[in-house]
Amino acid sequence: MTKEKKEDKPKKAKRSPKTPTLLRGFSDILPDVSPYWREVRNVAEKILDDYGYKEIVVPILEQTNLFKRTIGEHTDIVSKEMFTFEDRGGDSVTMRPEITGGIARSYITHGMFNRAQPVKLYSFGPVFRYDRPQAGRFRQFNQLSIEIFGDIGPVADSEIIFLSYLICKQLGLNVMIQINSLGDTESREEYISILKEFYRSKRRLLCDDCKKRITKNTLRLLDCKEESCRELAKEAPQLIDHLDEESKEHFVSVLEHLDESEVPYELNPYIVRGLDYYNRTAFEIVPATEDDESEGELQKSAQEIGGGGRYDGLVEIIGGRETSAVGVAFGLERVVDLLQKSNKQLRTTRKPEVFLAQLGEEATKHSFRLFEVLRNSGIDVRANFSKDGLKQQLEIADKMGVVFTVILGQKELLDETVIIRDMENGIQEVVDLAKISDELKKRLKKER
Numbered sequence: 001m002t003k004e005k006k007e008d009k010p011k012k013a014k015r016s017p018k019t020p021t022l023l024r025g026f027s028d029i030l031p032d033v034s035p036y037w038r039e040v041r042n043v044a045e046k047i048l049d050d051y052g053y054k055e056i057v058v059p060i061l062e063q064t065n066l067f068k069r070t071i072g073e074h075t076d077i078v079s080k081e082m083f084t085f086e087d088r089g090g091d092s093v094t095m096r097p098e099i100t101g102g103i104a105r106s107y108i109t110h111g112m113f114n115r116a117q118p119v120k121l122y123s124f125g126p127v128f129r130y131d132r133p134q135a136g137r138f139r140q141f142n143q144l145s146i147e148i149f150g151d152i153g154p155v156a157d158s159e160i161i162f163l164s165y166l167i168c169k170q171l172g173l174n175v176m177i178q179i180n181s182l183g184d185t186e187s188r189e190e191y192i193s194i195l196k197e198f199y200r201s202k203r204r205l206l207c208d209d210c211k212k213r214i215t216k217n218t219l220r221l222l223d224c225k226e227e228s229c230r231e232l233a234k235e236a237p238q239l240i241d242h243l244d245e246e247s248k249e250h251f252v253s254v255l256e257h258l259d260e261s262e263v264p265y266e267l268n269p270y271i272v273r274g275l276d277y278y279n280r281t282a283f284e285i286v287p288a289t290e291d292d293e294s295e296g297e298l299q300k301s302a303q304e305i306g307g308g309g310r311y312d313g314l315v316e317i318i319g320g321r322e323t324s325a326v327g328v329a330f331g332l333e334r335v336v337d338l339l340q341k342s343n344k345q346l347r348t349t350r351k352p353e354v355f356l357a358q359l360g361e362e363a364t365k366h367s368f369r370l371f372e373v374l375r376n377s378g379i380d381v382r383a384n385f386s387k388d389g390l391k392q393q394l395e396i397a398d399k400m401g402v403v404f405t406v407i408l409g410q411k412e413l414l415d416e417t418v419i420i421r422d423m424e425n426g427i428q429e430v431v432d433l434a435k436i437s438d439e440l441k442k443r444l445k446k447e448r
């Protein structure tokens, strides 16, 4: 075998069986992608802080019962996707498949109904679902969950949708809201029996999963992605025609608010969400794609980046007081993916202004201090303390695209001076060490 051929062999064959690999459906967030995560977090946090939301962090592990009761025993998530195990004390525990259940539990645990209502919360963190891994679908992924507890009015629904849209807009993402209303429990039950009736006679046309869904998870028949099921869903009776009067009024009011705040939305009767606890408003946030013929028209097959709605029964289901609630969960891997594709220049990846180069042992010892002086005076400075050759450091500085390099060598240290090198023309100037920040700031201002 030639050398070249050897190198062509897939890496897998060479890897020792003892080398641990990444679990299927799990991923590492590498340093070149993490600035995008930070950007999403920064943008979302600023908006949520401004609108009076407070951060909450709840455990990853909760009693299994919490998710069974909130999400629903017959949903896909609970029946086949949970990471559930017995802990050493013999209790059944589950790694959260979403964050809302834990927040609702915390709302009860800490008596948050005694605080001024509404209580507005948000939380970032990982969730776990034993899903079939594919593009945009992982077994560990991250969500941003935003919730309002204790506000039954349509303005709360609109606020959640408006803020979801605002976060995307500020990130430079072109999205659209798809929205539906699921009515109250009674009108939903009534509609579900009408839907069951419709699907029973067409059972043989459904995919295997949907055949099972007819009795226990009927609404999900409407958002199955299989072609044959999608065709059937088009003929199915629509929930919107069976809404109770109050839900209808609520829905109209939500839409009016959205019109007023210029949030782009589209009514979509197939949005039912995969969790049992929703009532009234249900929505998804999907990437909008513009094509030549139909400007701004939505691509139906696009994966949603977030979804939410109203869940007035949730707190009560797990033993709390009757509490209205509405919220949204973003899938952050999908948001980050969209952000990366949008080629947006991130604030966190902007070019630094100054590079600090140090020559020799004594100068290196002093360089942390000088670095702090520059950093504390608001200069965007970088260094590489493990290199001490000037040529190498200038190359690094050049690659970073800084405007000036500050050079601190043995001689300068003794003289209490430093050299400022203009990276564009290579001109160097000696200045007093004590005045370095002011000198740099003066020069940087001129450059801008």
Ligand code: AMP
Pocket (backbone or CB within 6 Å): 098, 129, 131, 136, 137, 138, 139, 141, 143, 273, 274, 304, 305, 306, 307, 308, 329, 330, 331, 332, 333, 334
């Ligand atoms: P859900 O909690 O099912 O309403 O999902 C909320 C959001 O989480 C979705 O809109 C997706 O963006 C994201 N999401 C759901 N399942 C996955 C998954 N398996 N992998 C990555 N993101 C997901």
